[in-house]
Amino acid sequence: AEYIKSPSATLPSSVPSCRSLSSSEDDPNGHSSLSEGELSRNLQESVKHRILYLSEQLKVEKASRDENTVSYLKLVSKADRHQAPHIRQAFEKVNQRTSATIAQIERRLRQCHQQLQELEEDCRSKGSVLKVESSLDNCEQPSAKATVSKSPKLGGEDALSSNLPDVTRPFTLESHFSDLQQENFSETKHMSQKRKLQLQKVKEELTEVNKFHIDLQVYYQDLKERYLMDLQMSLESLQEEKCRQAVIEEQVNDHFQGHLDAIYHLKQNLACTEEKMSYLSYERAKEIWEVMETFKSRISKLETLQRVTQVEMMANLRSRPQEFLFRFVSLLLTLATALLVFVSTLCSCPLPLIHSRLRTFTALMLFLLGALAWQKWHTIATVDWQAWVPSKWRLDSKNSKPPLDRP
Incomplete structure (x- = not known):
C-alpha cells in the first residue's frame, strides 16, 4: 500500500486528472498488489509466529534436559552401586x-529463518517493481497532457506536417508503455x-508443523508418562534409601549410645x-610414716643404750687391768706349781716307768696329751676367759644386742 500511495504523493499540483484514463488498466494490478502485500505480510507473520513457537519449544526442551540432568545427578549421588547403572x-x-x-526443532527453526529471509527478499523485489510502475505512470501523464493541448490546432497540412512528429511520439510512448505494462503484468x-507456490x-509446511506439533505432543505425553514412571521409581528408591538410612542411623545411634555408656562406666571405674x-x-604412706617413727624411736633408744654401754665399758676397762693382772699372776703361779709337780713327777717316776712296758706306754701317752694340750692352749684359754667374765658383763652384752622384732 505504501508503494501504491507514494506516486500520488510525489505528483505536482499542476498534473491534470487524466490519470483516470489509465485507472481501468491499473486497477487489477493495484488490487493484486494489495492482496499480494497482505498475503506476504500474513506469511511473514505466520513464519514469525512459527519461529517464536519453535523458539519457546526449544527453550522448554533445553530446560527439561537441564532438569533431567540435575535430577540425574541428585539420584546418582544418593543411589548405591546397584541402582546407579x-x-x-x-x-x-x-x-x-x-x-x-x-x-529437529533447531533444524525447523533454521528452515523458518530461511523462509523469512526469502519472503523479505520477495517483498523488496516487489517494492522495486511497484516503484518502476509508479515512475512509468508519472511519465505517461505528461504525454497525455501534450496530446490534449495540441488536438484543437489540427486545421491544415502544414500544421499536420509540423505536428506529425509530436503526434507520432505519444503513440510510440503509449506502445512502449503498453509493452512495459504487459511485461509488468507478466512479471x-x-x-x-x-506467491501461490510459496503459499502452497x-x-x-504448516500442515507438517501441525503434524509435527501433534507428534510432539504425543511424544511429550509419552515422555511425561515415562518421566512420571521414572520419577515414581526414583521416589520409591529414594524412600527405600531414606528408610535404610533411618535404620542405619538408628543402629549407629544405638552403637554410639552403647559406646557412650561404656565410656561412662569406664570413667566411673577409673x-x-x-x-x-x-x-x-595414703594408708601406705601413713604406715610407712609410723614405721619410720618407730625406727627413729628405736634408733634413739639404741643410741642412748650405746652411749650408756660405752660409759660402762670405759668404767670396766679402767677397773679390769688390775683384775687381769691378779688373774695372770694366779695363772702363772698355777702353771709354775703344775710344772714343778710335773718335773718332780718326771724326776721321781722315770725309772719305775721304764721298768715295764705298760709304764712306758703310759708315759708316752701323757707326754702326747701334754703336747696336745699345749697346741690347744689358746682355745682353752679363750673358753676359760669367757668363763671368768663376770655375770654383769654378760647381762650388759645381752642388752647391747639389737632387737630382732620387725614392725
Missing part, C-alpha cells in the same frame, strides 16, 4: 530423545504464481580406682 541407562535414553527433539503474474509450500589408689597410697 539403571538410573544411568534411563537418563541416557531420555537424554538421547531430548537431544534428537532439540536437533506480476509470474510473481503471483510464485507454506501451507504444506574415678573409683583413682580414689582407691589415693586412699591406699
Whole structure:
C-alpha cells in the first residue's frame, strides 16, 4: 500500500486528472498488489509466529534436559552401586530423545529463518517493481497532457506536417508503455504464481508443523508418562534409601549410645580406682610414716643404750687391768706349781716307768696329751676367759644386742 500511495504523493499540483484514463488498466494490478502485500505480510507473520513457537519449544526442551540432568545427578549421588547403572541407562535414553527433539526443532527453526529471509527478499523485489510502475505512470501523464493541448490546432497540412512528429511520439510512448505494462503484468503474474507456490509450500509446511506439533505432543505425553514412571521409581528408591538410612542411623545411634555408656562406666571405674589408689597410697604412706617413727624411736633408744654401754665399758676397762693382772699372776703361779709337780713327777717316776712296758706306754701317752694340750692352749684359754667374765658383763652384752622384732 505504501508503494501504491507514494506516486500520488510525489505528483505536482499542476498534473491534470487524466490519470483516470489509465485507472481501468491499473486497477487489477493495484488490487493484486494489495492482496499480494497482505498475503506476504500474513506469511511473514505466520513464519514469525512459527519461529517464536519453535523458539519457546526449544527453550522448554533445553530446560527439561537441564532438569533431567540435575535430577540425574541428585539420584546418582544418593543411589548405591546397584541402582546407579539403571538410573544411568534411563537418563541416557531420555537424554538421547531430548537431544534428537532439540536437533529437529533447531533444524525447523533454521528452515523458518530461511523462509523469512526469502519472503523479505520477495517483498523488496516487489517494492522495486511497484516503484518502476509508479515512475512509468508519472511519465505517461505528461504525454497525455501534450496530446490534449495540441488536438484543437489540427486545421491544415502544414500544421499536420509540423505536428506529425509530436503526434507520432505519444503513440510510440503509449506502445512502449503498453509493452512495459504487459511485461509488468507478466512479471506480476509470474510473481503471483510464485506467491501461490510459496503459499502452497507454506501451507504444506504448516500442515507438517501441525503434524509435527501433534507428534510432539504425543511424544511429550509419552515422555511425561515415562518421566512420571521414572520419577515414581526414583521416589520409591529414594524412600527405600531414606528408610535404610533411618535404620542405619538408628543402629549407629544405638552403637554410639552403647559406646557412650561404656565410656561412662569406664570413667566411673577409673574415678573409683583413682580414689582407691589415693586412699591406699595414703594408708601406705601413713604406715610407712609410723614405721619410720618407730625406727627413729628405736634408733634413739639404741643410741642412748650405746652411749650408756660405752660409759660402762670405759668404767670396766679402767677397773679390769688390775683384775687381769691378779688373774695372770694366779695363772702363772698355777702353771709354775703344775710344772714343778710335773718335773718332780718326771724326776721321781722315770725309772719305775721304764721298768715295764705298760709304764712306758703310759708315759708316752701323757707326754702326747701334754703336747696336745699345749697346741690347744689358746682355745682353752679363750673358753676359760669367757668363763671368768663376770655375770654383769654378760647381762650388759645381752642388752647391747639389737632387737630382732620387725614392725
